[in-house]
Amino acid sequence: MLTEITLGQYYPGESVVHHLDPRTKILGVLFYMVMVFLANSPLSYGLLIAFLIAATALAKLPPGLLLKSIKPLWIIILLTLVLHFFTDPGEVLWHWKVFTITKEGIIMGIKMSLRLVLLLLVSSLMTFTTSPIVLTDGIESLLRPFKRVGVPAHELAMMMTIALRFIPTLLEETDRIMKAQMSRGADFSSGNIVQRAKNLLPILIPLFISSFRRADELALAMEARCYHGGEGRTRMHELVYQKRDGAAAFILVLLFAVLVFLRWGMPA
Amino acid sequence: MSIEVDHISYTYMAHTSLENKALEDVSFRVDKGEFVALIGHTGSGKSTLAEHLNGLLHPDEGCVRVDGVDLKGKDRAAKEARGKVGMVFQYPEHQLFAETIYEDIAFGPRNQGKSPEEVDAAVRSAMAFVDLDYDVFASRSPFQLSGGQMRRVAIAGVVAMEPDYLIMDEPSAGLDPVSRDNIFSQLMKIFHKRQMGVILITHSMEEAAQYADRLLVMSGGKLHLDGPARDIFTHDRETLEKLSMDVPESVKLADELRQQGLSLKGTPLTEAELIRAIERAKGWKAC
Incomplete structure (x- = not known):
């Protein structure tokens, strides 16, 4: 799916x-x-x-x-x-x-x-x-000179990297939640537009909750590994x-x- | 009255570079009133197989019949047949969405088109099964509960649909031992009361041995063994070893005791059975 x-x-x-x-x-x-x-x-x-x-x-x-x-x-x-x-x-x-x-x-x-x-x-x-990761590296490096005027280059790039990283995870999660609600008889393909939008709630709410949970866990994991933003950070490549x-x-x-x-x- | 799986095969992302054969010529049947455990390693195809049993996936080859009706059909009968199979996914608490526990459990029965009275009765009895006090919990938000309680709510949501067959994908994953025992004792209660067909997907040999009458052993998308738990853990140990699967701890301990010279009889599937076997071998009286 x-x-x-x-x-x-x-x-x-x-x-x-x-x-x-x-x-x-x-x-x-x-x-x-x-x-x-x-x-x-x-x-x-x-x-x-x-x-x-x-x-x-x-x-x-x-x-x-x-x-x-x-x-x-x-x-x-x-x-x-x-x-x-x-x-x-x-x-x-x-x-x-x-x-x-x-x-x-x-x-x-x-x-x-x-x-x-x-x-x-x-x-x-x-x-x-x-690859998207390399691309964000490039964007970060190009934006770095604009840091003086307040462009948060590293933070923007980090946000993009994280977003890209989690797209497949979220898709998988959506797929699983959809299947679970379908097996409880949820119907996503009939009714008028309002009805259909309402039918999406059983997917969207769990998805939001799990996104928040994931964000929380990720923030904690990053902190535990001493992430402190872009200042003085070196890179592997x-x-x-x-x-x-x-x-x-x-x-x-x-x-x-x-x-x-x-x-x-x-x-x- | 049974689920029949007839020579099914399934391939993810067929005809692409990411092609992945998940099921290969799998056949078995599970009757109503039977408790079967489906065991295998991660990636052995057990979750894919489970999704075939209530029509979320359709096999590329072969067919799945519930009470004689092919699930592939688009007609009413096929839809009804799919509805007879309840499915509890892994970490089911991640699918809770409603404002109150009552509403969440009522979601399934309402989708079945039950009348408000029937829905109410179904919710009450499902909550009773999972030991959630209706008066205390019905109007609470599911998100205020502990992990174990949330899982019970999610299971109640499936039980409330009154399925004839219940598939549970690792219902004990990530729970503490007490919650795990609770879930299983509730599951056994529902199983005995409603005489459902239960398929428990797990990779814990102890759970499989303790609760299931019959085992289905999957590996690499194929069904390798199908038989009573005791037979498999007694006679098919070589095959299990080849698939790098374990036997229950009690069986292992019995082996070691035998090597030490204790003449234990049989294959003790649970701790209790092992204790009794030792008592008998030693000639102790049960106290």
């Missing part, structure tokens, strides 16, 4: 992309997103797509796995496409009753949905190749930039330079 849901998209592997420093990947993804909005010609989009394909190949991800990440948002992408088709003003290509398709609309629609797809794919590429991180940064900067040139440097 619920335990069969796989959470987090991490796809374990031993590729160069997997071994990149999480900070490189996070910053790289942000940088790539900036570039997606910088691109304005078919050639620059082609370069961005080529980069993504190359990175996916380097990560040795099965083809199609990445494309699956579009699935939850395909309606929004389709809507973007269709809305632009029919609403943008410009040179009319096709007209029927109130529906008008313009050349500009088609171009704009394709451009916008392509941007969405690229944003989605590049962030999926990161989550596919970086220190994040260190490697040569490959430099190479990745170099490629991204190069791509950026080419895109800037394509946008502003080309004689009109």
Whole structure:
């Protein structure tokens, strides 16, 4: 049942992309997103797509796995496409009753949905190749400079790590409670919305109680092992930039330079 | 009147990399009025098997019949058959949710569509079975109770549904010895009064030997032994050893006494039986 849901998209592997420093990947993804909005010609989009394909190949991800990440948002992408088709003003290509398709609309629609797809794919590429724990390590390390202005970097990262760690546990717990209440004749699939929401109480209440209990126990266990926050805490795996991180940064900067040139440097 | 398990197999997450064969060609039957213990190590498939017995899981192959009705069906008869099997999960107190103990125990009977009077009668008798005073406890919150009491409330919630068969998954886990004895003496009381079929899932050989008439021994998703407790602990000790399972302490102690030269007879399944056997061997009179 619920335990069969796989959470987090991490796809374990031993590729160069997997071994990149999480900070490189996070910053790289942000940088790539900036570039997606910088691109304005078919050639620059082609370069961005080529980069993504190359990175996916380097990560040795099965083809199609990445494309699956579009699935939850395909309606929004389709809507973007269709809305632009029919609403943008410009040179009319096709007209029927109130529906008008313009050349500009088609171009704009394709451009916008392509941007969405690229944003989605590049962030999926990161989550596919970086385990959630490593990712939070990276976020913590990137947020550390902001500590001076009051961003609790370590605490945020610790909260994320704990939350991620307990998702499978809670799912298992939900599954067990559901089964127990079902064997007492609880019915979760009939009745109107109010009735159904009410029927969920026998699951939600025990789940809340056990979450509080777990939180309590965990806090106690952490305290017993002398956890006192991030101050002066060392880690087992220190994040260190490697040569490959430099190479990745170099490629991204190069791509950026080419895109800037394509946008502003080309004689009109 | 029986639960029949007919050559069932079950695989978790079939056709994925995490495929896990939990049950493999398991067959047995439990009659009404029988007290059976299902024993095996963690991960031997006993909890998975239990979830098949009241239709929470359906086997990939084979079928489970309760009083002759296949649980897989979607019709009324199948639903009714599933309702005949009560299931007490591990740590059942973690499923308590209602504001009062009365409401929590009444949850099951109400879902069965009983009238308010019938629900009331069912709650009262279930509370009596688990030794919870109705006047004292009915209107209290279940979350104010001790662990042992909470577990009794949870068990009462299943007993109140008046099942013909009762499955209990390690009802004594995490309880102190006194609470454990209480739970079992209450369980035996219900068992004798209602003549249910009881399946006790446990990994304590002492519990199995003391309470069950028959043992089902599971390992690696397969049913390895099925027979009266005394026979298994007398004749199948090699098989048990191969499955790295123990025999009750009293049997072990009897063995050692025999090695020391005491001519003990039989296989004492409980402490009391062992004491009697020693008395007989020594020619002491019971006092």
